[in-house]
Amino acid sequence: QKEVEQNSGPLSVPEGAIASLNCTYSDRVSQSFFWYRQYSGKSPELIMSIYSNGDKEDGRFTAQLNKASQYVSLLIRDSQPSDSATYLCAVNFNKFYFGSGTKLNVKP
């Protein structure tokens, strides 16, 4: 079992809709959780971090963490074509583990 799992997608949503990206992880002692965005041909960019159960909002982005279910998600409100990218979930437990990423397509 992989430490961090994501659906590879692609996830297609229309412009203006909410995009929901999900991630599960295997280790219960994980403390820190991150979402990165990677455009094609570019390196990952940190967009959100979350450490406590519940929601954390930053602009159009909301990260949700449920440690009991070992689940972290990222919601993107009012999705824009410029949000089209691969979103990587990362979990820090002793070591940094990345998921394989979910490709998001926002259609105009």
Added chain:
Amino acid sequence: GAVVSQHPSWVICKSGTSVKIECRSLDFQATTMFWYRQFPKQSLMLMATSNEGSKATYEQGVEKDKFLINHASLTLSTLTVTSAHPEDSSFYICSARGTGAAYEQYFGPGTRLTVT
């Protein structure tokens, strides 16, 4: 804050030659840096963890004699691909661990290596 640079951004070299890639944390000190490789349409693959002043820790399957890592200061780590071959052509990305309690990683812009 938390800016990481890489140089060069792209490089083409001939088979058998060596290439050095630099990774710098510009506005913070990074005791730990990471080197990743990414092939087209594939996920990031961690190659090694670089700690300032000590030997790098390589992931299983990564040849330490081929991928030489030096973390000589708190702001600079270098990756040297020795005796490069066409199969080493890839996108090499470094990251630096932040100073916050969560140890988030900040990525450099990457170096695209093409070996002919």
